[in-house]
Amino acid sequence: MAHFRISEAQIISLFLESVAWGILLICFISCMKTLLFTPDGVKRRGAINWQMLSVSVLTFLVATFDISIALYHNIVAFVQFTGPGGPDAELTNISDWVNVMKTADVVISTMLGDGMLFYRCWIIYQRSWLAAFPSLLLWLACLGLGISVIYFESTLHSRILVNANQLVPLITAYLAGTIVLNVITTFLIVWRLWRVERTNRRHGLLDASGVRSQLFSVETSKRRSKLMDVAFTLVESGMIYTVTTVITFITYVVKNNAVYVVSSVGVQAVGIAFDLIIIRSVTRQTNEADRAYDASHSIQFVRSNAALGGKGYASRGATQEQDRGNTIPMQIMVSQSQDRISGDFSRKAG
Structure with a gap:
């Protein structure tokens, strides 16, 4: 790939971005x-999550615009341009409006994706600005760097590539900041969910005397909780975008023209990752719709007679007791609350 020309990079970029846009289109329609819809028909206006809807539409529009101008640029370079230098001369005009807008698309899509990741972190930490401050600071820094990249690229008026020395410091810092922002914010979200999950399990699986219910431990060991499903959804779907950004950073640092290919696919990956999180979250919500929103469960914890100086055992299913006099009835209310941000659920036991 040492002699990977810009003209070759642009053709391959257009092809792969077209494939990615097709995937995005399917995800967008499903999102x-x-x-907007339920099994019974169109949702009421008050039931629609307008924040998620707006961002999904914006990422799709940016991605569609990006592939449109990429097609236009290839037509101009390979068909219409007749000047000296051939297609390479047209494609390396760094301050041409198409090249500037392609860079702007990368910045806008990245800021939208990272902004929603920060927003989820802020919501999960109960709108605590202190907890979300590191993510906010990184997002603002990346925004400033992105605007600077667009400005300097539009004023260079030279036939150079994006990995030219004039742009390397800004773009390198921007890509590195985006990667760090994704890693830190995702970690904060998963760590928060894991702590809540651990607390819920501690209160949900232990009775007042500290005796663990064998029935519950068997059941919960066979399935993953809703909070952990949320965490895995964020990590798995977000990996599409994060991995693309890491590859973009690597190809840019080594000054390989493959950066044009990966960065174009990355514009589509932002929308794909965002839509997949919504689709998987709402699908999980739909699967729970047939269950009671608030369910009361009567649970009997059986204490062993050994604790009372006698002989006996605790029934695994609490359906057979050797000494019914030691059966302790408990009433536990398990409630599920929906997070409108992504359709996620959290549990509270009391």
Whole structure:
């Protein structure tokens, strides 16, 4: 790939971005269906998550615009341009409006994706600015760097590539900041969910005397909780975008023209990752719709007679007791609350 020309990079970029846009289109249609419709018909206006809807539409529009101008640029370079230098001369005009807008698309899509990741972190930490401050600071820094990249690129008026020395410091810092922002914010979200999950399990699986219910431990060991499902959804779906950004950073640092290919696919990856999180979250919500929103469970914890100086055992299913006099009835209310941000659920036991 040492002699990977810019003209070759642009053709491959257009092809792969077209494939990615096709995937995005399918995800976008499915996302709109989950956000706007229920099995019974169209959702009421008050039931629609307008924040998620707006960002999904914006990322799709940016991605569609990006692939449109990429097609236009290739037509101009390979068909219409007749000047000296051939297609490479047209494609390396760094301050041409198409090249500037391609860079702007990367910045806008990245800021939208990272902004929503920060927003989820802020919501999960109960709108605590202190907890979300590191993510906010990084997002603002990346925004400033992105605007600077667009400005300097539009004023260079030279036939150079994006990995030219004039742009390397800004773009390197921007890509590195985006990666750090994704890693830190995702970690904060998963760590918060894990702590809540650990607390819920501690209160949900232990009775007042500290005796663990064998029935519950067997059941919960066979399935993953809703909070952990949320964490895995964020990590798995977000990996599409994060991995693309890491590859973009590597190709840019080594000054390989493959950066044009990966960065173009990355614009599509932002929308794909965002839509997948919504689709998977709402699908999980739909699967729970047939269950009671608030369910009361009567649970009997059986204490062993050994604790009372006698002989006996605790029944695993609490359906057979050797000494019914030691059966302790408990009433536990398990409630589920929906997070409108992504359709996620959290549990509270009391």
